[in-house]
Each structure stands twice: as C-alpha cells, then as structure tokens.
Amino acid sequence: xxxxxxxxxxxxxxxxxxxxxxxxxxxxxxxxxxxxxxxxxxxxxxxxxxxxxxxxxxxxxxxxxxxxxxxxxxxxxxxxxxxxxxxxxxxxxxxxxxxxxxxxxxxxxxxxxxxxxxxxxxxxxxxxxxxxxxxxxxxxxxxxxxxxxxxxxxxxxxxxxxxxxxxxxxxxxxxxxxxxxxxxxxxxxxxxxxxxxxxxxxxxxxxxxxxxxxxxxxxxxxxxxxxxxxxxxxxxxxxxxxxxxxxxxxxxxxxxxxxxxxxxxxxxxxxxxxxxxxxxxxxxxxxxxxxxxxxxxxxxxxxxxxxxxxxxxxxxxxxxxxxxxxxxxxxxxxxxxxxxxxxxxxxxxxxxxxxxxxxxxxxxxxxxxxxxxxxxxxxxxxxxxxxxxxxxxxxxxxxxxxxxxxxxxxxxxxxxxxxxxxxxxxxxxxxxxxxxxxxxxxxxxxxxxxxxxxxxxxxxxxxxxxxx
DNA sequence: AAAAAAT
Numbered sequence: 001x002x003x004x005x006x007x008x009x010x011x012x013x014x015x016x017x018x019x020x021x022x023x024x025x026x027x028x029x030x031x032x033x034x035x036x037x038x039x040x041x042x043x044x045x046x047x048x049x050x051x052x053x054x055x056x057x058x059x060x061x062x063x064x065x066x067x068x069x070x071x072x073x074x075x076x077x078x079x080x081x082x083x084x085x086x087x088x089x090x091x092x093x094x095x096x097x098x099x100x101x102x103x104x105x106x107x108x109x110x111x112x113x114x115x116x117x118x119x120x121x122x123x124x125x126x127x128x129x130x131x132x133x134x135x136x137x138x139x140x141x142x143x144x145x146x147x148x149x150x151x152x153x154x155x156x157x158x159x160x161x162x163x164x165x166x167x168x169x170x171x172x173x174x175x176x177x178x179x180x181x182x183x184x185x186x187x188x189x190x191x192x193x194x195x196x197x198x199x200x201x202x203x204x205x206x207x208x209x210x211x212x213x214x215x216x217x218x219x220x221x222x223x224x225x226x227x228x229x230x231x232x233x234x235x236x237x238x239x240x241x242x243x244x245x246x247x248x249x250x251x252x253x254x255x256x257x258x259x260x261x262x263x264x265x266x267x268x269x270x271x272x273x274x275x276x277x278x279x280x281x282x283x284x285x286x287x288x289x290x291x292x293x294x295x296x297x298x299x300x301x302x303x304x305x306x307x308x309x310x311x312x313x314x315x316x317x318x319x320x321x322x323x324x325x326x327x328x329x330x331x332x333x334x335x336x337x338x339x340x341x342x343x344x345x346x347x348x349x350x351x352x353x354x355x356x357x358x359x360x361x362x363x364x365x366x367x368x369x370x371x372x373x374x375x376x377x378x379x380x381x382x383x384x385x386x387x388x389x390x391x392x393x394x395x396x397x398x399x400x401x402x403x404x405x406x407x408x409x410x411x412x413x414x415x416x417x418x419x420x421x422x423x424x425x426x427x428x429x430x431x432x433x434x435x436x437x438x439x440x441x442x443x444x445x446x447x448x449x450x451x452x453x454x455x456x457x458x459x460x461x462x463x464x465x466x467x468x
Numbered sequence: 469a470a471a472a473a474a475t
Contacts, residue, residue, distance in 0.1 A: 082472065111474055134474040141474095165472070253470060277472060303471055324469065 011037045013066050016100040024096060030055040031210045037063045039206040040184060047198060048186040050210035052334020053218045056186045057093050064152040070103035073125025075147055079154040080161055084110040084132055085288055086308040090156060091130040111135045112281025119144060133169035140176050150177040157307045158185035159194045189327040218337035223371045224347040224357060232348055233264040235373060242374035245316035250300045251332050253321035262300045272298035275305055306331045312339045319347040322356050326363040376438040383436050
C-alpha cells in the first residue's frame with residue numbers, strides 16, 4: 001500500500017461508525033487497523049497478526065459492523081472468543097462502536113450466565129453475536145440461535161481457537177453457517193502448525209503482519225529472577241513492596257495456586273483476589289470488575305486471564321510460574337503496556353526452568369534482563385518513607401489536641417523519660433508486624449554439601465523414571 | 469503438562 005492512512009475517516013467507514021469513534025476519542029487508526037479495515041470492508045478474508053494491545057478488536061469490529069444491515073433482525077456477524085470474559089469485553093466494544101447505528105443489537109452468549117437473559121436478548125433478533133463455543137453450540141442445538149444468514153465470522157485469538165480442545169467446537173459451529181461467508185482471524189501469536197490449519201478456514205486471505213518496532217511496540221520492560229534462597233511467595237511480597245505499580249496481575253500455573261498465592265498476599269495486607277475458571281461466573285465477572293475500577297489492586301490468575309483482557313490500569317505483570325510455551329508468555333505480559341502506557345513484566349524462573357527461559361528469549365528475539373531480589377536496605381527505606389508519609393498526614397490532621405491531653409496523662413508513668421525516648425517507644429509499637437528496619441536477606445548461596453545432596457537425589461529420580 | 473470451553 002503506497003498511501004499511508006491517517007484518520008479513521010480515510011478508511012471508508014460510514015458516518016455513524018465515525019461518530020461513535022469520535023465519541024470514544026479515537027482519532028487515528030493503529031497500523032493493524034489501517035491495514036485491515038479497507039480489505040474487511042470490501043468483504044475479503046483477512047488474517048491479522050499484530051502484537052498485544054495494538055487494537056485488533058477495533059480492526060475487525062469496525063468494518064464488519066459497518067457492513068451490517070440493521071433492517072434485517074438476524075445474526076449477520078459472529079465473533080468467537082476463548083474465554084467468557086473476553087466474549088463480554090468484545091461484545092461491549094462492539095456495543096460502543098455501534099451505538100449510533102439505529103436498530104443494531106449485540107448479544108454476548110457464554111457459559112455460566114442465566115439462560116433467560118440470553119433468550120430474552122436473542123428475541124430482539126441481534127445482528128451481532130459474540131460468544132464462547134460451548135454455549136453457542138448449546139443455543140444452536142436448542143434452536144434458539146439461527147446462524148443461517150451469517151455473513152461475517154471472526155476468530156479472536158485465532159491460534160487458541162484452532163488448537164486441540166477448541167477446534168472441534170469451532171468446526172461444529174462452522175457447519176451451521178452459510179458456506180459463503182467472510183472470515184477474519186486475528187491474534188498476536190500464530191505458531192506455524194496452527195498457521196497451516198488457518199488455510200482450511202480462509203479463502204484467499206489478505207495477510208497482515210505488523211512487525212513490532214520502536215514505534216508500535218508496547219513499552220514493556222521485562223526482567224527475570226532466578227528463584228534462590230527464599231520461597232516464591234516471600235519473594236513476591238518483596239518485589240511487590242519494592243515496586244511502584246497501579247494494578248498488578250500475577251500469573252500462576254494452576255487454579256489451586258491462584259487461591260494459595262491470593263491468601264499469602266492477603267496476609268501481607270494486599271488488596272488481592274484470585275481468578276480462575278473453577279469460580280462461578282458471577283464471581284469471575286465481579287472480581288474482574290473490581291480489578292478494572294480500582295477496588296482491587298492485585299489479581300492472581302491462571303491463563304484464563306492471559307489473552308485479550310484490556311485493563312489499562314495494569315502496570316505490572318508477574319509470571320509467578322513460568323509459562324510452558326512462549327505464546328502464553330507473550331499474551332500474559334501483553335496485559336500491561338496498553339493504551340500507550342508503560343508496563344513492567346517480572347518472571348520467576350526456577351533453576352530447572354532455565355531452558356524454558358532460553359526458549360522464550362529465542363522465540364521473542366529478546367534478551368530478558370536478570371534482576372536480584374530487592375535488598376533489605378531498599379525495602380527498609382521504602383517502608384520508612386511510607387511510614388513518614390503516614391506520620392505527616394497525622395501532623396496535618398486537626399484532631400491531635402485530644403492526644404496531646406493523653407500524652408500528659410502518659411507522662412507521670414514515665415517520669416524520667418524525655419519526649420524523644422517516648423517517641424522511640426511509640427514508634428516501635430506503631431511499626432507492628434512490619435518492621436521498619438528489615439533483617440538482611442538470607443544468603444542466596446546454597447552450601448556445597450546440600451548441592452551435592454540435591455544432585456544425587458535428581459540422579460536417583462531419573463534412574464527410577466527410566467526403569468518404568 | 470495446565471487451563472479453557474455447556475450443564
């Protein structure tokens with residue numbers, strides 16, 4: 001393309017879409033948007049690949065919504081997503097984009113939500129359906145959803161939707177839509193094995209791959225820490241204390257671990273909660289809402305939250321358990337550095353997981369910087385600074401007089417004491433269970449005799465494994 | 469090898 005598109009109004013979108021964009025404060029399309037929108041408007045299949053946070057949702061939603069016939073009260077556009085929360089988010093985005101198109105209804109259909117709500121929404125004859133595969137198939141079987149007039153199909157997080165476990169459901173849904181339809185596949189990652197499969201689903205697609213560059217790469221500074229000396233949950237508390245963050249998301253490997261880590265953080269006084277696929281859907285949505293609107297600072301999640309979620313408060317991602325594949329890493333850290341903000345990503349690596357770290361570095365073509373555990377000095381000075389802030393706040397409050405009176409009553413009991421000694425005693429009491437002067441971090445070095453013992457144990461384990 | 473996705 002020789003012409004460089006500058007504004008949404010240059011892309012061929014109708015006025016009502018442009019008005020919605022203006023309301024939302026969107027001016028200029030991102031590279032993936034300006035590359036894809038004209039082709040999708042023209043009805044062509046598109047395979048869109050661009051890094052996280054680059055505006056893929058709008059890239060497929062805007063042109064497909066633009067081409068909807070509002071007079072026809074049947075599903076014309078369907079978006080499939082790999083998690084329920086993502087289905088909700090994409091549905092909400094479409095509702096925003098379509099708010100000036102008269103007569104267009106949008107519904108999100110996903111598991112765990114009451115049927116009566118979904119059935120009522122379906123009776124309005126929505127032109128746009130966003131959903132997760134299981135519940136969509138359920139509606140198709142019950143005959144409460146009819147996709148026989150569908151024009152546009154989108155697989156959001158396409159590589160995930162075409163993986164084992166999902167692809168069967170996706171193919172099943174595809175068998176219920178007209179053979180002649182437009183397909184859009186979007187993702188930040190596209191492993192070669194899956195890329196080959198995409199050909200089965202597309203007809204002469206226009207392929208867009210937006211390479212990361214200084215200009216369009218999200219600003220995420222990445223580092224790792226080799227687990228050493230102390231347990232991961234203690235290390236997490238230390239890192240969090242040393243870090244300035246708005247909201248943080250901690251990724252763990254298992255659903256159980258979300259609960260364990262959440263509990264440990266709660267004990268440390270953090271405002272945190274777990275998110276995993278075993279929780280009931282109301283609680284899942286409520287937790288995510290609290291996280292979005294700032295009533296929750298830390299979310300501890302499985303990969304249910306790895307893809308697509310757009311929460312611009314997130315300034316820190318911690319990979320508490322290293323992900324087993326590099327795609328998961330890319331999506332996880334992509335939860336930060338959104339909407340032009342900067343983000344930090346910290347990765348915990350156990351010694352035996354170094355291979356996974358090297359793999360991530362090789363695939364992302366990045367060198368991730370090693371960091372050390374925040375020292376006792378750093379933490380002490382931060383605690384002291386926070387404490388000083390609190391004291392300052394008290395000094396500025398105007399209810400201190402009654403405590404002055406109290407001070408006078410305290411004085412006879414400590415007749416020999418000067419005010420400074422008294423202040424020191426009160427300070428000692430006030431610090432409570434979080435000492436303002438921390439003991440030194442335990443020595444990171446593992447003694448040699450212990451090392452030999454670990455080595456021997458590993459060798460025994462391995463020989464046992466090979467005999468089986 | 470875990471998690472996700474209908475009940």
